[in-house]
Amino acid sequence: MRKFTFLLTIILLFLQGIISAQNADEIVLNTSKGTSYIPVYKRQGIVYFSINDFADAVSASYYINDETKKIELKYPAHNLKITGQNPFLIMTSKDNKTEQIYQLPTSTYIFNNKIYIPLRYSIDILRKASGQDIVIESDMRVAVKGKLPNDIPDETTAKVNITDLKIDQKANGTLIRVKTNKRIPSYYSSYKNGILTIIFRRVNADVDKLASIDTRGLIKNINVKNAGPDTQFEFSVSKDYTTSEVLNVDGSKDILIAIHNKAFSGAADNDKNKEKWKFDVIVLDAGHGGKDGGAIGVNGVKEKDVNLGITLALGRLIEKDMKDVKVVYTRKTDTFVELYRRGQIANENDGKLFISIHCNSTPRKPTDATGFEVYLLRPGRTKEAIAIAERENSVIQYEENPKRYEKLTDENFILVSMAHSAYMRYSEKFSELVDKTYSLQTDIPSRGVKQAGFYVLVGASMPSVLVETGFISNNHDAKYISSKRGQAKIAESLFNAIKNYKKFYESTLKND
Numbered sequence: 304m305r306k307f308t309f310l311l312t313i314i315l316l317f318l319q320g321i322i323s324a325q326n327a328d329e330i331v332l333n334t335s336k337g338t339s340y341i342p343v344y345k346r347q348g349i350v351y352f353s354i355n356d357f358a359d360a361v362s363a364s365y366y367i368n369d370e371t372k373k374i375e376l377k378y379p380a381h382n383l384k385i386t387g388q389n390p391f392l393i394m395t396s397k398d399n400k401t402e403q404i405y406q407l408p409t410s411t412y413i414f415n416n417k418i419y420i421p422l423r424y425s426i427d428i429l430r431k432a433s434g435q436d437i438v439i440e441s442d443m444r445v446a447v448k449g450k451l452p453n454d455i456p457d458e459t460t461a462k463v464n465i466t467d468l469k470i471d472q473k474a475n476g477t478l479i480r481v482k483t484n485k486r487i488p489s490y491y492s493s494y495k496n497g498i499l500t501i502i503f504r505r506v507n508a509d510v511d512k513l514a515s516i517d518t519r520g521l522i523k524n525i526n527v528k529n530a531g532p533d534t535q536f537e538f539s540v541s542k543d544y545t546t547s548e549v550l551n552v553d554g555s556k557d558i559l560i561a562i563h564n565k566a567f568s569g570a571a572d573n574d575k576n577k578e579k580w581k582f583d584v585i586v587l588d589a590g591h592g593g594k595d596g597g598a599i600g601v602n603g604v605k606e607k608d609v610n611l612g613i614t615l616a617l618g619r620l621i622e623k624d625m626k627d628v629k630v631v632y633t634r635k636t637d638t639f640v641e642l643y644r645r646g647q648i649a650n651e652n653d654g655k656l657f658i659s660i661h662c663n664s665t666p667r668k669p670t671d672a673t674g675f676e677v678y679l680l681r682p683g684r685t686k687e688a689i690a691i692a693e694r695e696n697s698v699i700q701y702e703e704n705p706k707r708y709e710k711l712t713d714e715n716f717i718l719v720s721m722a723h724s725a726y727m728r729y730s731e732k733f734s735e736l737v738d739k740t741y742s743l744q745t746d747i748p749s750r751g752v753k754q755a756g757f758y759v760l761v762g763a764s765m766p767s768v769l770v771e772t773g774f775i776s777n778n779h780d781a782k783y784i785s786s787k788r789g790q791a792k793i794a795e796s797l798f799n800a801i802k803n804y805k806k807f808y809e810s811t812l813k814n815d
Contacts, residue, residue: 330422332360333446343443344412344419350443351412351419354385361447363433374418376432383432385420387413388751392425394432404493406549410751424489427504465508465534468516468525477520481558490549490558499538499547501560508534521562538562546727563727582808585621585801586631586654588759589614590661590769593639598664600775604785606662607637613772613784614660616794621801628805642758649763656733656804657767658797659759662775662784670776674750675741677734678769679727680760729766732807736800737770744796746783747773770797 330341330352339360344351354374358365364377372387384393390407405428412419423439430437436448467482483506491502507529518525524539543564550559589610591597597606611634618630631652633645640648649657665672734752742749760767772793773780783789 329443331444332357333444334361335447335449336362341445342417342419343422344414346412349409349424350422352422353414353417354420355417357429361433361435369416372413372418378433380434381432383428385411385418387411387418392420392428394428402493402495403491405491408489408551427489428491463509464506465503466512467509468513470516470519470522472520476561476563477522479522479560479562481560483556483558486556487551487558492547492549494544494547497539497542497544499540499544499562501536501538501549502530503534503536503558505532506534507532521564580655580812582655582805583627584629584631584652584654584656586633586649586652586657586763586765587614587618588633588645588649588657588659590659590759592634592637595639598662598775600662600664600781600785601669601778602781602785604775604781606664606775609662609772609775609785609790610660611635611637612787612790613793613797616790617658617660617797620794620798624798625802625805645759646761646763649765649767654763654765655808656801657760657763657765659757659767659769661769661771662773663771664774664776668776669778670774672774673777673780674748675745675773676750676771677737677741677752678757678760678771679730679734679752679754680757680767726764726766729804729808729811730768733766733800733804734768736803736807737768737797740796740800740803741770741793744799745789745792747780747793 328343328345330343330350332339332341339356341356341360342353354376355365355367357363358374358376366375366377367373368375374385376383376385380397382395382397384395388410390410392405392407394403394405395401396403407421407424409421409424411421422445426437426439426445429435430451434451436451438446438448440446464485465481465483469480469482471478471480481503485506487503487506489504491500491504493500508527510527510529513525513527516525521540521544522538523541526537526539528535540562541564544562546563548561548563550561589607591607591610593607595607597610599605600609614632615635618632621628621630629652631648631654633648634640645659646657663672663676731752738749738752741747755769757769760769773784775781775784784793
């Protein structure tokens with residue numbers, strides 16, 4: 304009996320140690336009702352906290368939709384809707400039902416069926432939605448200090464931060480460079496009734512100077528005002544407006560605003576154009592090859608071989624079951640193909656969809672990192688996306704003329720990626736379909752749809768994505784993606800995404 308009691312005590316102490324270790328990262332939340340501890344998740348130096356637990360701690364009413372992965376916080380004056388794995392927060396006024404859409408610089412995450420949001424980027428939105436004075440006292444300590452005062456003091460100094468705007472008209476949109484002497488880490492953007500509103504936090508602008516700037520391209524008028532501690536831009540845009548992005552410039556404090564037009568719409572205005580845009584060619588790109596082996600897996604397999612195996616399996620499915628669609632391969636054997644040439648092949652064959660197949664990896668092997676990712680061509684906003692792009696772009700070291708890529712950096716890359724804005728709607732739709740079918744039909748978990756600056760996607764003038772099929776540096780992923788069964792499952796999931804995309808594409812083209 305004593306031995307049993309002693310053993311039970313040891314087990315309880317062991318379990319207590321595990322629980323303490325799991326809860327080591329928590330936000331201390333102080334309210335008038337006492338102290339609460341909110342679970343957090345840290346990623347690349349950013350602290351994310353559970354909005355579910357936060358709502359419970361501050362006694363906020365909320366509604367959860369498990370199917371859509373949404374949570375809606377209900378405050379006296381506003382409702383705040385937050386979606387998992389999505390950077391957009393929507394605040395609705397209960398008074399006049401108007402919506403304010405906030406775009407976070409990073410996405411939210413889902414763990415254990417709870418939504419985690421970035422602390423420093425979302426705290427001001429929570430303050431406004433709740434009407435409570437929520438203050439970050441330190442990286443891991445937050446306090447709710449009652450209601451907000453009616454007049455929130457201006458926290459900026461008298462110094463002007465935003466000094467100028469440079470507006471350039473491009474073939475596929477308008478690019479605005481916001482000149483600022485202060486780094487702007489967060490912003491909110493929304494679009495309604497022809498007005499694109501962008502709010503930059505904790506800066507002010509030279510309003511008089513900006514009011515005299517000539518407009519061009521999609522921009523018909525600009526209204527700038529300093530609102531409390533923030534600067535608000537209201538861009539009146541033409542009817543050709545489709546989407547917009549706000550981007551930080553590497554190595555600079557400046558901000559770029561890319562406003563896209565409807566370059567792709569109207570493609571089916573007549574029978575000739577309908578035939579031109581018919582979904583009849585898919586270009587499959589097996590990453591790496593030949594002297595470029597790509598990453599090496601924990602099981603010794605080479606990335607170039609995995610990529611080719613999946614690509615050929617996918618091509619066979621298309622050729623067998625989609626007789627009206629031609630499959631073009633950038634390579635069908637273990638050969639080296641330069642990055643620029645892959646895009647050329649796609650364009651020369653009048654491709655309607657470009658899919659580049661790759662494997663992810665980490666410097667340290669083996670790794671716990673697991674999952675597949677789908678990437679769109681946009682400058683990466685996270686260190687992870689930048690690192691992945693740099694690894695995939697490193698193939699240029701094997702090319703005879705790597706200098707051709709030197710200009711594809713920073714702002715120039717953004718200008719290049721704007722040319723893809725014409726197809727972004729379609730690329731995004733296909734990415735969503737891949738993410739869904741891959742998750743359901745393979746044993747590899749999803750890490751979401753992301754964006755990064757891949758050279759291989761630059762040259763392909765068509766809807767295009769890059770798929771990281773799994774981590775070759777992870778034991779489970781490497782075994783799965785290098786096996787015949789795993790490659791067949793992956794190919795089947797991508798094929799099903801293509802079939803669903805083809806229906807969407809043809810339906811949209813017909814309606815346009």
